[in-house]
Amino acid sequence: MMCVHGRQDGAFCPQCNSVAEEHERQPTLLEAAVAWARSTVGELEVPPNSNRSGPIDQWVRNTGLDPEQPQREGKPRGYAYCACWAYTAFLTAARALGIESPCPKTARARRMWLLADDKCRIGGDIARNDLSLLKPGVLGVEDHQGGKGHVYMVLGIVDPRMDLVRCISPNSSTPGSREGGGVVEQQRMLSRARGFLDFSR
Numbered sequence: 001m002m003c004v005h006g007r008q009d010g011a012f013c014p015q016c017n018s019v020a021e022e023h024e025r026q027p028t029l030l031e032a033a034v035a036w037a038r039s040t041v042g043e044l045e046v047p048p049n050s051n052r053s054g055p056i057d058q059w060v061r062n063t064g065l066d067p068e069q070p071q072r073e074g075k076p077r078g079y080a081y082c083a084c085w086a087y088t089a090f091l092t093a094a095r096a097l098g099i100e101s102p103c104p105k106t107a108r109a110r111r112m113w114l115l116a117d118d119k120c121r122i123g124g125d126i127a128r129n130d131l132s133l134l135k136p137g138v139l140g141v142e143d144h145q146g147g148k149g150h151v152y153m154v155l156g157i158v159d160p161r162m163d164l165v166r167c168i169s170p171n172s173s174t175p176g177s178r179e180g181g182g183v184v185e186q187q188r189m190l191s192r193a194r195g196f197l198d199f200s201r
């Protein structure tokens with residue numbers, strides 16, 4: 001049995017202030033995805049700025065890519081892995097719940113947006129006009145043009161009057177970056193998001 005914050009049987013859950021076995025309610029898909037995502041915060045690239053590490057390589061493999069192969073000739077090995085991380089979050093959460101993952105299998109942020117079921121997509125303007133749509137576990141998708149993008153997982157809104165969302169962001173370091181040294185908890189600008197993906201819809 002897993003508590004709503006992702007703690008396994010017998011493990012103390014500080015959020016619940018009790019042990020996980022006392023909880024009977026199964027976590028939702030988004031709750032399970034957030035629990036997994038939180039467990040990855042602090043994962044760093046080894047060596048720095050290489051887009052590599054043991055866990056990162058596995059996230060990349062989960063989308064069907066080989067991290068040992070360069071993206072193109074003359075380029076170093078390692079892939080930008082934000083979408084791989086997001087796919088793995090929902091793959092892991094869905095397997096724990098015994099269901100199919102609704103998250104598209106892709107290593108590209110913009111393609112994840114395009115492949116997602118229409119009912120899961122929330123346009124950026126719609127979300128900014130109704131912040132209640134941005135629940136923990138919803139994915140934010142940024143379009144940085146030129147085929148590049150970024151995916152992060154929403155944790156909450158910093159302040160309704162501010163253009164900021166609190167999130168877990170893979171392949172990041174400084175706020176707003178799409179390439180960085182690992183998985184971090186940070187704030188990002190809502191206005192930069194093309195849209196949001198709610199795989200609970």
